[in-house]
Amino acid sequence: MREPHQIATLRRADRGLPWVGGFFDYQRDPVRLYRRHYDNYGPVAPSYMLGRTSVMLLGPDACGEALQNRDKAFANEPAWSQLVGPFFHGGLMLIDFDVHHGHRRIMQEAFTPARLDGYTRRLHPAIEQGLRGWESGKRFPAHWRLKQLTLDIAADLFMGGARDTGPAEMARVNRAFLACVQAAAGIVRADVPFTRWGRAYRARRVLEGFLRGYLPAKRATRTDDIFSVLCHIETEDGDRFSDDDVINHMIFLMMAAHDTSTITTSTILQYLGQYPQWQERCRAEALALGPAPDRAGLESLTAIDLVMREALRLRAPVPVLVRYTVKDTTVQGVRIPAGTMCAVGIQFTHLMEEYWTNPMVFDPERFAEPRREDRSHRFAWEPFGGGVHKCIGLYFAGLEVKAIMHHLLRRYHWSVDPAYLPPLDHHSLPFPKDGQPIVLLENA
Numbered sequence: 001m002r003e004p005h006q007i008a009t010l011r012r013a014d015r016g017l018p019w020v021g022g023f024f025d026y027q028r029d030p031v032r033l034y035r036r037h038y039d040n041y042g043p044v045a046p047s048y049m050l051g052r053t054s055v056m057l058l059g060p061d062a063c064g065e066a067l068q069n070r071d072k073a074f075a076n077e078p079a080w081s082q083l084v085g086p087f088f089h090g091g092l093m094l095i096d097f098d099v100h101h102g103h104r105r106i107m108q109e110a111f112t113p114a115r116l117d118g119y120t121r122r123l124h125p126a127i128e129q130g131l132r133g134w135e136s137g138k139r140f141p142a143h144w145r146l147k148q149l150t151l152d153i154a155a156d157l158f159m160g161g162a163r164d165t166g167p168a169e170m171a172r173v174n175r176a177f178l179a180c181v182q183a184a185a186g187i188v189r190a191d192v193p194f195t196r197w198g199r200a201y202r203a204r205r206v207l208e209g210f211l212r213g214y215l216p217a218k219r220a221t222r223t224d225d226i227f228s229v230l231c232h233i234e235t236e237d238g239d240r241f242s243d244d245d246v247i248n249h250m251i252f253l254m255m256a257a258h259d260t261s262t263i264t265t266s267t268i269l270q271y272l273g274q275y276p277q278w279q280e281r282c283r284a285e286a287l288a289l290g291p292a293p294d295r296a297g298l299e300s301l302t303a304i305d306l307v308m309r310e311a312l313r314l315r316a317p318v319p320v321l322v323r324y325t326v327k328d329t330t331v332q333g334v335r336i337p338a339g340t341m342c343a344v345g346i347q348f349t350h351l352m353e354e355y356w357t358n359p360m361v362f363d364p365e366r367f368a369e370p371r372r373e374d375r376s377h378r379f380a381w382e383p384f385g386g387g388v389h390k391c392i393g394l395y396f397a398g399l400e401v402k403a404i405m406h407h408l409l410r411r412y413h414w415s416v417d418p419a420y421l422p423p424l425d426h427h428s429l430p431f432p433k434d435g436q437p438i439v440l441l442e443n444a
């Protein structure tokens with residue numbers, strides 16, 4: 001057997017400024033940075049940013065090895081908790097190995113086809129309600145409106161509308177939730193007043209208090225919102241979530257579902273505005289289906305499905321996954337020692353010319369038969385990750401995104417300048433800094 005190689009040493013030209021390293025290069029254009037490192041060092045590339053040395057895993061083979069994690073060398077908790085902070089502790093993505101396996105088995109019961117049917121029924125009225133304030137003919141920042149919409153949907157679908165909570169208290173809870181999410185981009189990473197992290201520590205307490213207040217009622221009755229579902233699900237062996245588990249999972253699930261769905265819908269809105277023939281095709285299917293399709297109906301929408309896949313390829317809401325090696329391992333013949341932070345660059349894979357034709361071009365048909373470019377490699381298209389931590393909400397996400405687009409397409413038409421390139425902020429998940437302005441016009 002060949003001896004594994006050592007991780008290459010970072011060349012002087014790639015070291016960047018002292019301490020800052022490649023941080024600004026990443027902020028400007030992450031994919032360009034990844035391409036440079038891939039070309040210079042191959043699929044296991046050294047990296048240095050904000051005083052921290054790490055390894056980039058680039059290309060579907062290296063990403064696939066880390067995600068499959070055959071020798072259990074890659075752990076999530078020590079990696080993700082450094083990035084998103086301690087505010088999501090106990091969430092499914094932040095636990096590992098046997099404990100993760102046990103929790104995932106229980107959580108799977110919340111995403112069965114029958115449960116998804118129930119969530120889909122709740123989606124339509126929640127979307128209708130959320131869209132009520134949207135005006136046609138006026139320019140508005142689509143990304144921020146969609147963020148509010150997905151938050152409103154979550155309040156209903158996740159918490160069952162929290163019926164005894166007044167609007168002011170609900171707004172406080174929403175603010176607390178956003179404070180936890182925004183902490184990921186904090187520079188000062190400690191409980192210091194007037195910083196993002198300081199606010200997030202207080203916010204986590206607000207969320208815990210709020211959810212704990214509802215727990216007895218949610219335990220007492222079965223409804224089809226996710227909070228109630230988490231209180232009642234159990235495996236065949238009778239394993240169930242404790243009260244603390246339910247709270248930890250609720251806070252993490254709301255985070256996992258929120259920005260990811262917002263980014264996907266705002267990306268779709270942009271591309272459908274720039275490619276009117278696709279917008280027409282999606283609208284024709286939406287109009288043919290009726291106003292509130294069930295799960296099977298939403299899943300039968302072919303055009304929006306192709307568009308969603310292409311949007312997730314071009315702008316993966318989670319462009320990089322992180323892992324931390326808990327023992328020595330080897331990826332693509334390169335030895336990675338225990339204690340190494342690794343960035344699994346799924347967005348980079350999505351744009352590799354080796355696997356996709358004209359990868360920067362919006363071309364949803366690439367996902368249709370006979371082309372099926374996503375099958376060029378098992379890990380060519382991985383917006384939901386892979387292996388044991390693969391997104392458990394992926395079908396739910398598809399239903400939510402398609403349902404939102406279904407309502408928008410039936411109600412409005414819009415156009416976006418074909419030359420528009422959203423100025424993306426890459427501090428945490430990529431979002432358009434200009435809010436992605438748009439004008440929606442009522443359909444005739």
Ligand code: HEM
Binds near residue numbers: 396
């Ligand atoms: C388009 C929307 C979404 C995208 C792109 C997305 C992406 C991802 C990715 C890449 C991971 C893997 C993380 C890792 O391996 O470290 C993940 C995990 C996860 N996602 Fe999603 N997600 C989306 C929506 C959702 C929704 C709607 C929910 C819940 C309703 C959800 C719940 C979760 C959970 C619980 C995990 C952790 C799974 C585990 O560790 O076992 N996600 N997601």
